[in-house]
Ligand SMILES: CC(=O)N[C@H]1[C@@H](OP(=O)(O)OP(=O)(O)OC[C@H]2O[C@@H](n3ccc(=O)[nH]c3=O)[C@H](O)[C@@H]2O)O[C@H](CO)[C@@H](O)[C@@H]1O[C@H](C)C(=O)N[C@@H](C)C(=O)N[C@H](CCC(=O)O)C(=O)O
């Protein structure tokens with residue numbers, strides 16, 4: 272692709288071109304670690320770093336031109352643009368030949384349930400023989416291959432190159448979990464979606480968005496990115512918040528919902544419910560435990576049913592969905608000990624509340640909860656999280672999550688502010704010790720919930736330091752030690 276092509280197609284985004292028009296670019300990149308020979312490199316001012324400062328380094332590494340959003344004191348072929356992030360998204364779409372155009376694209380946003388809903392769609396479609404890909408917090412799978420390991424919604428270049436690879440490999444759909452950070456940072460601005468799903472909204476990420484209104488606005492931007500015939504699948508509580516004139520399909524429990532959930536039943540085996548669709552009633556069962564998973568399933572079924580898939584086939588294919596790693600994950604190794612252990616990613620007040628209400632429904636004994644709060648993110652939600660847990664747990668053990676450079680004592684102080692002091696609670700900073708204590712005090716019939724980190728494999732202490740820590744593996748290791756040499760009657 273030449274500079275001339277870019278300059279003519281993206282001219283509205285460009286202030287000045289200072290490069291030969293016939294200059295050929297063979298790739299695009301935005302990070303020094305990924306620059307290749309012949310690349311057009313996009314410079315961005317970020318929160319930690321400004322890559323306008325390192326142009327000599329990227330030219331040295333082989334970039335033939337740079338995109339900048341301010342004048343720089345370095346003589347290199349360049350394109351001056353209004354907004355680097357927006358330009359990157361549009362350029363990525365152009366460079367990878369608009370792969371979303373002939374792909375069935377799903378964008379899934381919401382405070383909770385994005386990963387699960389995305390993977391339900393992925394599971395149903397692939398089980399029905401439709402080839403495709405999904406990028407989520409947990410699974411980042413492009414036609415069976417792990418595409419990258421990192422944040423939830425990657426940068427625009429990664430998103431669009433993954434879509435292109437999916438399309439070139441015969442993939443017909445692409446399901447993308449879209450975080451509010453990604454929407455603000457224009458990581459999906461170069462994509463157009465057939466279906467946008469908004470699972471729910473509750474307090475989270477206010478460190479980044481400032482206010483709840485901004486957070487909601489960020490999420491709603493997904494629907495500005497729908498294709499002309501695209502449609503929105505919304506939790507019924509969000510229908511009025513979306514003012515844009517798009518086709519809306521709602522799910523919920525009220526009479527007005529287009530997809531109406533009823534008879535939700537939760538057990539250790541899974542979740543079942545009846546879904547009233549515009550085409551009649553559907554019995555649905557999924558092995559993912561929790562009434563909130565009925566809502567996630569309703570959203571996923573509504574999206575696919577509206578696209579013309581047979582509802583019975585959808586329900587059948589969902590039966591083999593076993594849930595997502597680290598989401599209401601029942602630790603099998605604990606069965607022998609007579610109590611249950613659950614690992615769950617809940618790290619917002621709403622997710623903790625929904626999780627623990629479900630646990631209470633199915634647990635015979637006490638509910639013992641181990642959790643903490645992540646550093647460098649929304650301080651205000653911390654006391655709300657501990658308030659919910661102290662209300663719903665019988666025993667609460669506060670511990671460390673990912674401090675991310677913040678003082679763990681400070682995080683703990685914030686958490687303790689929300690605790691009901693009439694309820695028993697323990698503070699154990701060492702996460703392993705906290706889990707071990709919970710497993711030690713658990714009696715037959717009790718349920719231990721280890722919340723907050725789900726599938727994550729490292730504790731992030733600060734920018735530099737990552738300590739391997741996987742809740743389920745730590746639990747299994749402790750149980751092995753405890754069970755060694757002991758006999759249990761089951
Ligand atoms: C606060 C935030 O969201 N930051 C994201 C943002 O970084 P940034 O643009 O501020 O980047 P920066 O590190 O200051 O660097 C500026 C520029 O210099 C470049 N650079 C930087 C360093 C270097 O050595 N070389 C280099 O070229 C970078 O590529 C970038 O172009 O853009 C980067 C590329 O898209 C992201 O990797 C980065 O995510 C950081 C790592 C992050 O942790 N983000 C979290 C908060 C996040 O986005 N989370 C959501 C999920 C939230 C949830 O639902 O729980 C997500 O989608 O993952």
Ligand SMILES: Nc1ncnc2c1ncn2[C@@H]1O[C@H](COP(=O)(O)OP(=O)(O)OP(=O)(O)O)[C@@H](O)[C@H]1O
Pocket residue numbers: 381382383384385386387388408423448470471563564566567597598599615616617618621622623625626725
């Ligand atoms: N529909 C829902 N409503 C409320 N809570 C939910 C819902 N679905 C899942 N959860 C809770 O949120 C946790 C995370 O689920 P999931 O990974 O699907 O959400 P997510 O939105 O992708 O989260 P994240 O953005 O943090 O990756 C689950 O472990 C569960 O506790």
